[in-house]
C-alpha cells in the first residue's frame with residue numbers, strides 16, 4: 067500500500083475495485099465503514115454484489131475481466147470534464163499528453179459495450195473520483211489475477227497520476243496483500259528478479275555487493291517464475307524445495323501441477339501438515355508453526371512486526387530458517403552458520419536497502435514501515451510524499467484485451483473465484499480450527515436465482531461445472547450476489563477442487579494466473595435435489 | 596498563535612492541568628493517572644454515559660457529573676474522588692451487582708470480562724443488597740461454537756451493541772426494551788448465525804461482565820495454570836492485526852486482540868479471533884518423513900531426512916547443473932524463512948531460480 071491503514075479513514079472518495087475486503091481483509095474494511103460514517107463516498111466496481119457493492123454510493127457491476135475498459139472510460143471522462151490535476155501532472159509525471167490523447171477514443175459508451183456498466187454510471191463514478199479532494203483506490207487479486215493484471219494496475223496508476231491522488235493523507239493506490247507475510251516474501255528477495263530489498267539482480271553493482279556478502283557470484287540474468295519452473299519440471303527443472311505452500315490445491319490447473327511435481331527427480335517440502343503437495347515429496351520436513359516460532363511478518367502497509375513463540379514446537383518440528391540452513395550446510399555450501407532467527411533477520415536488514423535502518427531489537431515494537439533507509443529513521447508510513455522513487459510517475463498507454471478464454475457455446479458461463487470470510491486458502495489451517503465448519507461446512511457454487519431456474523438447477527442440489535481442463539461436482543446455492551451468467555466459488559475445499567478448472571492464461575509480465583475468469587458450463591447432476 | 600495557557604487549563608484534584616479542546620474530563624484525568632472507575636466506557640467508542648460510575652464532583656454543579664461525557668472547559672474545578680463520590684459509586688455498583696447471579700467470572704471469557712469483578716472487589720460492594728431483579732435472559736439455545744450469550748450477567752452497558760455498530764459497522768445486535776426488561780438481541784431475536792454477525796468477537800472482548808464470552812477459550816476454564824499472554828501477529832491476512840496468544844502451561848487456550856496493535860487497534864475478524872487451534876492439532880507433522888523403496892512416506896530422524904534432502908539436491912546439481920534446482924518460498928512463513936530460501940538458492944546455487952507463492 068502506498069498509504070498506511072490508518073489513512074483509510076481519511077479519504078472523501080474511496081474507489082474499491084476487485085476487492086472483497088469485508089471478507090478477505092475484514093479489519094481493514096472496518097476502517098472503510100468508518101470513513102463512510104464520516105461522510106466519505108464509496109465507488110465499488112465488482113462483478114458480484116458483494117457487501118462493498120451494497121455499501122457503495124455508486125456500484126459498477128462490470129463483466130469479469132473487463133476492468134481496463136471501465137478504467138479507460140473513466141479516464142476519458144476525467145480528461146473531458148477537465149478534472150485533471152494539471153499542476154501535479156506537470157510537476158511529477160511524464161507521458162501525460164500522449165495518455166490524454168489516447169483516452170479520447172474511449173467514451174463511456176464504448177466502455178459500456180465491453181464491461182456492461184451503463185455509461186452514465188461510468189460518468190458519475192469518474193466525476194466523483196475526479197473531483198475528490200482526497201481520493202483513495204483499494205484493490206486486491208480481483209485486479210491482478212488476470213492475464214492483463216499489470217495493465218489493470220497501470221490503468222489505476224493512470225487515474226491516480228491524472229488526478230494527483232497520491233503522496234498525501236487519505237489518497238494513494240493501495241493493494242491489499244492477501245497473505246500475512248506475502249509482502250515480506252517479496253521484500254526478502256524470494257523473487258526471480260530482485261535481491262533482498264528490491265535490488266535488481268541484473269545490476270552488476272548489486273551482483274558485486276552480494277558476491278561479497280554471500281561469498282559466491284550469482285547470475286546476472288533474472289531467474290524464472292514459479293509458473294515457468296512448473297512448466298519445465300522434469301525437463302530443465304529437476305529438483306525443488308517448497309516451503310509452506312500447498313501448491314497442488316492453490317495453484318491453477320491442478321492436473322498440470324500434479325504432473326509437474328511428479329516429474330521431478332527430487333522434491334523436498336517443508337510444512338506443518340501433510341497435504342496434497344507433500345504427497346509428491348521425497349522428503350517432508352516438519353516446520354514449527356505460528357505460535358511456536360520467533361520472527362517477523364511484514365503486513366500490507368509495509369509494517370514489519372514481530373511474531374513470538376507462545377508454546378513449544380510440536381514434536382520434533384523446527385523453524386523454516388533452521389531447516390533450510392541445515393540442508394545448505396549438508397550440501398557443503400559455505401556461510402550457512404545461522405544460529406537464530408535474530409541472526410537471519412539481522413543479515414536481511416543489513417543487506418536490504420529498505421530495512422537498513424532496523425534490526426531485531428529496533429523492530430521489537432513493530433513501529434516501522436519501510437523504507438527505513440538508515441538507523442534512527444522513523445520509517446515511511448506514506449510513500450511518494452516528496453516524489454517518486456524513480457523520478458517522475460509514468461503514464462502508460464493501455465488498451466483493452468479480452469481474457470485468455472472467453473465464453474463460447476461450449477462454455478457459456480463466466481466462473482470467477484475468490485475468498486470467503488471464514489476460510490483461508492486451502493483450509494489446512496482454518497479447516498482444522500474448531501467451530502469453523504459450523505459456518506462453512508462445504509463449498510458452494512453461487513448462482514443467480516434466475517439462472518438456477520433457467521439452467522434447470524436446484525438450490526441445494528448438485529451441479530457439474532466443467533471447463534476445457536476438467537470438471538467438478540459442486541453444491542448449488544441460489545444467490546443474488548452473482549450476476550446473471552456469472553457464477554462464483556472459492557478454492558478453499560479440497561473435495562471441491564475448483565482449480566482443476568482454472569488456469570487458462572497468465573499475465574505475460576508477472577505470470578499471475580488468470581484465476582478470476584474461467585469460462586465454464588454448468589449442468590444439473592441428475593438424481594440430486 | 597500560542598494561546599494563553601489558562602485558556603486551556605482546569606483544576607484537577609487541586610492541581611492546575613492543561614487539556615486539549617474536545618477532551619472529556621475522563622480523558623484529562625486518565626492522563627494524570629486518576630483511577631476513575633468505569634463500566635460503560637471503552638476508549639474506542641463514543642462516550643455513552645450509561646453507568647454513571649465515572650461521576651466526579653464539579654464545583655458549581657448541583658449533582659456529580661459523568662466524566663466520560665463531560666467535555667473539559669477552562670476554569671473547571673474537578674474532584675475525582677471525594678467520600679460522597681465514592682459512596683455514590685459503591686451504591687451504584689451494588690445496584691448493578693444485584694442484577695447478577697453470583698459467579699466467578701473466568702478471565703478466559705474475554706478481554707474486559709474482569710472489569711465488574713475488579714470494581715466490586717475494589718469497592719467491597721456486596722451483591723444482593725437490593726431486591727435483585729435481573730435484566731437479560733441467557734440464550735442457551737444459541738449453540739454457535741464461538742460466542743456464549745450468558746445474558747444473566749448483562750448489566751446493560753451496551754458496549755457490545757456499540758462496538759458492533761461503531762467499530763465493526765455490522766449492526767448485528769441491538770437493545771430491546773428498557774430497565775429490568777432490557778435484552779441484547781439480534782434482529783428478529785434469532786441466532787447470531789442468522790443475523791449480520793460475522794463472529795469477529797468484538798462484543799465478547801468489550802463486555803465488562805463476561806455476559807458475552809469466548810466459548811472456545813472457556814473450554815480451558817478448568818485447565819490448571821496461570822494465563823500467560825504472548826504478543827504476536829495474526830497469521831492469516833495481510834492486515835497484520837496484533838494479538839495476544841493466551842496459554843496455560845504448554846496449551847494455547849485462546850486469543851485476544853491487542854488494543855494497542857498499530858494495524859488493528861483492538862479489532863480482529865473471525866479468523867484472527869477464533870481460528871488458532873490448528874497449531875496444536877493432532878494432525879501436525881511431528882517428525883521428518885522420507886519416501887521409502889515401497890513408495891510410501893515413512894518417519895525418519897532429522898539426520899536421515901536432512902541428508903537425503905541434501906543428497907538429492909547435490910545429485911541433481913551434478914547431473915543436470917545448478918539451474919535444475921528451484922526454490923519456492925512462502926507468504927505464510929516468517930520473513931526469516933523466506934530470506935533463507937532465497938539465500939539457499941542464490942548463495943548456494945548462484946542462480947535466481949527462486950519465487951514465492953504470491954502469484955497463486
Ligand code: SF4
Nearest residue numbers: 749750752753755802
Ligand atoms: S452483554 Fe455485556 S457488553 Fe453487552 S450490554 Fe450486557 S454487559 Fe454490556
Ligand code: SF4
Nearest residue numbers: 829831832836864867
Ligand atoms: S484478524 Fe482478520 S483482518 Fe486481522 S490479520 Fe487476522 S485475518 Fe486479517
Ligand code: FES
Nearest residue numbers: 644646647649663
Ligand atoms: S463510564 Fe461514564 S457513564 Fe459509564
